[in-house]
Amino acid sequence: FSLCCFLFFVWVPCLINFVASVPLKSNEVQLEVKDHVATVVSTLNYENKEDKPLEAVFVFPLPGDAAVCHFSAQIGQTHIVAEVKEKQQALEEYDDALSSGQQAFLLEESDQSPDIFSLSVGSLPPGESASIRLEYVTELAVQADDGLRFCLPTVLNPRYHPRAVAQIFPASLVPYSLSFSARVSSPRPISKVESNCSLEPLEYLNADQTQATVGRELMAAGHKFDRDVELLIYYKDAHQPTAVVEAGQASAKPGSLMGDPVVMVSLYPEFPQDVMSSLASRGEFVFLMDRSGSMNYTRISSARDTLLLLMKSLPMGCYFNIYSFGSRFEHIFPTSVEYSEKTMEEALKEVEKMEANLGGTEILLPLKHIYAQPCIPKQFRQVSSKHTGVAPTLMPNIVLTFGIGAGASSALINGMAKEGGGHAQFITGTDRMQPKVMQSLRFALQPAVEDISVSWDLPKGVSSTILSPPITAMFQGQRSLIYAQLTGQTSEATDGCVTVKYSLAGHPSQNQLHFNLKPAEDTGLTVHMLAARTVIRSLESEQRTHRGQQDEEVKKKKVVELSVQSGVSSSFTALIAVNKDVGKAVQGPLVRRNIPTPFYGIWNCKGAADVDQICLYFSFYVTGPVVTHEAASPPPRKDPLLQLVSLQKASGCWLLDADLAAALGKASEEVKKAKPASVNSEVWASILALIWLHGFKMDAKEEWELLTLKAASWIKAQNAPCVSECVEAGNTLLGCSVKKEDLGL
Structure with a gap:
């Protein structure tokens, strides 16, 4: 314990001295959500308060499926927009610029993980400020409760076997601030928006509640960097299939992905109720x-x-x-x-x-x-x-x-x-x-979905090229996304149709979506960039799994070409911006400053990348008391719900014994005495358990619903008499008013 204290107090002053000189002052994040697509603009403000020129390097997390599509720098009145280039070429241009005293800015994806990026701000003179604008688009993942999840990663924990890519520091010592605001719009009304951070109340912008803002003053007192910023967005009638057609880029070559229209199809398969009623x-x-x-x-x-x-x-x-x-x-x-x-x-x-x-x-x-x-x-x-x-x-x-x-x-x-x-x-x-x-x-x-295929019915003269990987799995009510490039023109029909066919529990089924081929307005190139990201990730995955060097080079070349063409970053490219304005070169050797990356969890005292190699003395102060592996066994389970669940048999039934009575909060004799004479003990015990769960634990229904379906099936298989009488007697015993239908009986 003495050693723990000594090391802790030696480290802290060093950390404080380091973070005091960090040139990154703030990160202002603006989120715009349109239906299930998010556009994020992050503005990072730098200021060099030292008496020497700096190179600031910031390693930070982004969503793993984000398409980084814009990177620019503002220095005084000068605005520089970065270009996407092959990574080695971009690195050489960045180094050459710094060597000649020019200001340069580099953004690259980590070789180890697509959700880690490195931003280098080079040759920032003493007393000068710079604003870096980073933009990316991403699809919002559908959660099991139908909410759309947006996550702004602010915490970077070590990944699986990466090199040392970040200067990680305890979250409480990160010196820069974070602000956040969000705007949400959808064709369907917005039911609610939840967050794990303090937010201003949801403010609707129109009468039909299809537009809203949230989080204008989020973290006004300073974000503690002890969590990622998470939003859960819920729409009314969420399971509505949609198709968005986006016009191509006017300056791009016709026939290319960026030059042709692209359609994004969101399908929500609905399976027949008779198939879904049985697990x-x-x-x-x-x-x-x-x-x-x-x-x-x-x-x-x-x-x-x-x-x-x-x-x-x-x-x-x-x-x-x-x-x-x-x-x-x-x-x-x-x-x-x-x-x-x-x-x-x-x-x-x-x-x-x-x-x-x-x-x-x-x-x-x-x-x-x-x-x-x-x-x-x-x-x-x-x-x-x-x-x-x-x-x-x-x-x-x-x-x-x-x-x-x-x-x-x-x-x-x-x-x-x-x-x-x-x-x-x-x-x-x-x-x-x-x-x-x-x-x-x-x-x-759910029943297994097999033999999935996608077909298109388009007007004569129009053809489609699917850009998404094949759909390999489908779940009831869960979204399946398809991107397709549309080639050709027609002056006749303006509607198309996409059909997904599959086999469900051995029966052929299908879902169809009819859509208008007229491009939507105000989408910019969001759909194209997401489609390009999808193709890039597929090619990168294929490049990693092919063993032949020739195949790898071909895949890499395709990735680089599409990344440069679309402006979407990849593992083989980087975004580079160089300030080429004629002016005085930055004088003196650069001092490198690694921007501390928030780390929340267990610190690794050996400097290794594995988060799970525990440094007990540091985690003691950062995360509270640590329970070592030699600690005594935990006390017996006291949670009433888990106590009742633990008594259920594999078949789905419960036994009528003292343990069950205790879990129900009753005396054993009292439970036995209340049993109708014509019903066997296991049926009575199982009905009591179902009544207790429905009567007292509805707030945890998601946790026990599946096991009660099994219990109800077991009870019905017994062909027990007087089930209604049992439910009535059980309600009287437990003080509930649960209906037999609610129990699935």
Whole structure:
């Protein structure tokens, strides 16, 4: 403990001296949301208060699927707009400019992760200011509760095996300020906007509530950089398919992506109710849990509770296994086993023992092991992964991912889900893990959608080229995005149609969308840039997976050409701006200043990139008391909901015993005495459990809804007499007024 204090007090003055000289003073962020597309303009204001010229380097996070499309600098009356160039060429031009005393500005994507960027402001003379304008566009991800999620990353935690790319500092010591404002517009009314930060109330700008502003004074007192800025936007009638046609760029060559019109189609498949009314009774479910050091006591406890809910919600007839990982990995069963009372109880006993004691975050090895296992005949494999950092890999089956905490890599979490044809969710701030995980399990339990194909019906003379990767998975009510380039002209019909066909539970189905080919107004080139970003990311992914050097060079050349043509950044290009105005060269050697990047979590005392190698003495002061791995076992579970859930059997029923009575808050004899004579004990116990959940825990319905569907199915399969009488007696016993229909009976 003495050593801890000594190191802490030695470091702090050094940090304070460093941050006092940081030239970045503020970051002003303006967000404009149109339906499900966001345009973000970030203005970074620099000032050199030192007596020597500076080069300021700022490494910061951006959304992993963002299309960076504009970068410019304002120095006094001089405005310089950056150009997209091949990365090595841009780096050489930047170095040459600094060597000759010119001001230069460079923005490049990290080689390690597409959600990390580096901004270099070179040759900023003493006493001079500069404003850097950075603009990007991105699609807003649809959450399981139909909200559209926008995240402004402000926290950069180390990624999976990157080089040391940032000068990271505790969030509380970051010296620059952040302001934020947002404007939202949509063809549909805006229901609400939620945020994890303090916001001014939502202000509607018109009577039909399709335009609104929010967050004008966000963080007026100074953002603490202890979280990313998150907005959740909810529209009325959210599941409406749309198509936006955008005219090409007048100066671009006809036949090119930027020269032709591009259509962005948003589809929300609606599956027949009779198919959706029954959950899947088969499938292989593999749960992969992070047990590295970053999963502190609270997170690991929440993960254990989540696995309890997952285990109780699985259908009979499926197969499952549970993996956990850190520097090494473990699995409960050698191979996936059939779900039964015996295997469920065995798994839960092991889950209760799980601690955050496996070291680092090495997720690639367990993933390789999972996908090396042969699939079980007639079982569709689904992988659920909870982590703070992951390595991407190609995945042939459904993958559901969850990013936990501030600073999680959106590129990796979204990338895993996308490659695995699944769904990603982020669990931040005070979010409970259980509801979001259970929402995603609903997707996994939906009937499998197979044989997906897309066809176009366009007027004569007009053809389409699909720019998006093939759709590999579809979920009820979840958006599928398609970008297509439209070539040719027609003076006749102005309508087109896109049809998505697929097989659902063995039955052929389809969804259609008719749309007008007339280009929309006031979209600029947003759709084109998003389409270009989609093609660039696909080519980059193909370039990484092809082993032949010739193929890699061909893919790289295509990426560079499209990046330069569209103005959208890529891993092989950079944006470069040089102030070539005739004037006096900046004199004297440059002093490099690394802008501190906010880091929130556990500090690595060894300087390594792995967030999970814990430096206990520093995290003690930054994040509060640390519970070491040798701590005593947690006390028995006291949460009434989890106590009741833990008593459910794999089949879906409950037993009539003293434990159930205690969970219901009743004496055992009282519960037995209230049972109608003609009903067996398990049916009575199960109906009581359902009544208690519906009567007292409706606020947590998302957590227990799946397991109650299983319970209701079990009760109906018993053909028990007097169910209505049981429900009435149960209401009387528990003091509730739940209807039989509400219980699914």
